[in-house]
Amino acid sequence: MKNTIVSIHWLKENYLDKDLIILDASQQVNQTKVITELLDIQIKGARFFDIKNDFSEITNPLPNTLPSPEAFAKAARKLGINSTSKIVIYDKLGIYSSPRAWWLFQIMGHQNVWVLNGGLPAWTKENLPVEKIVKNDYEIGDFESNFNSEMVKSKEQILNNIDSKTALLIDARSSDRFYGETEEPRAGLRSGHIPGALNIPYTELLENGIFLSKEKLAAVLPDQEKPLLFSCGSGVTACINYLAYEIIGNTNSKAIYDGSWTEWGQKKNHKSN
Known part of the structure; x- marks a missing residue:
């Protein structure tokens, strides 16, 4: 399977894969000014991928700047991501910020990563499992960056x-x-x-x-x-x-x-x- 997008049906069928990690790459503010009613929920078991802070170079005056490979790897490990992880990324607008997170993993050399086509809106439309957003600590992963300049x-x-x-x-x-x-x-x-x-x-x-x-x-x-x-x-x-x-x-x-x-x-x- 090409490492691009997956459907909600694929995710439903592979949801219990022990190597699968679901990441929520939604942003609180977007330049489209689109408002979503899904702010306080996430796909059950999802982990928050914070593009604005953890996965950007926050000392750069430009927004959303590519972090260093070392900083990216450290933040990914904190989310419990391993070199063997299969990663599915979504956002709450359907398709907006999730491809950015996908590209970040690609440039850091991690190939087993996909974007959930339709994101959280498509998932909730099918009444698939969601939960209130919770903040968790995860067992530190072993992710390593292999940066492609x-x-x-x-x-x-x-x-x-x-x-x-x-x-x-x-x-x-x-x-x-x-x-x-x-x-x-x-x-x-x-x-x-x-x-x-x-x-x-x-x-x-x-x-x-x-x-x-x-x-x-x-x-x-x-x-x-x-x-x-x-x-x-x-x-x-x-x-x-x-x-x-x-x-x-x-x-x-x-x-x-x-x-x-x-x-x-x-x-x-x-x-x-």
Whole structure:
């Protein structure tokens, strides 16, 4: 099974696997301003994967910044995650922040990780087991990071790509933000996009918080021979687009521009359209 997404039916059937760990990667605040009624519950037995704090470099002024491999491994071990763990990640919006957590495990070298397609809304719709959110301590795991530096790009590398056109940069933000027709939700940022970028709003890849079928995704996503780079507002929804290309079986080299528009949009000396 390709390490991309699983259905709620798959999770229901494999729920008692002793190596399975379910992670809730929901964020309390999201830039979509979507409000969920599922804030106080989780899939029964789930563990909270705190992207904003435990799994980000909190000393960096940019939000959601990639943590060091050592910090990631330490936080993963604290959640009881082992090198043999099979990990299923979900969030409470269906598909929003869970692909970010998926990508973090991928870049840290852990392959047995999947996103729950439809997330908590799809799980609760089928009346599957949930519980009130509880905070637990877990037996320390033995997770080790095997960092792949090729899966993340810096602003300097993105700037160089404008001229070299080596890779295709895909921006997951809404089209009105991409074309500068509305103000950015974060204060102090310019509107617009990185020159040469292609806009594929992540929302076009989903329907009711569930990924489109593989066939429909393939029809929406351009088939490029070039390496692929992904950006968004702060590196979260870019991972949705990244994962979508993985779902259709695209084997091109892929990387996230981690700073995304939050970094690029505040740099006056950077080009933008």
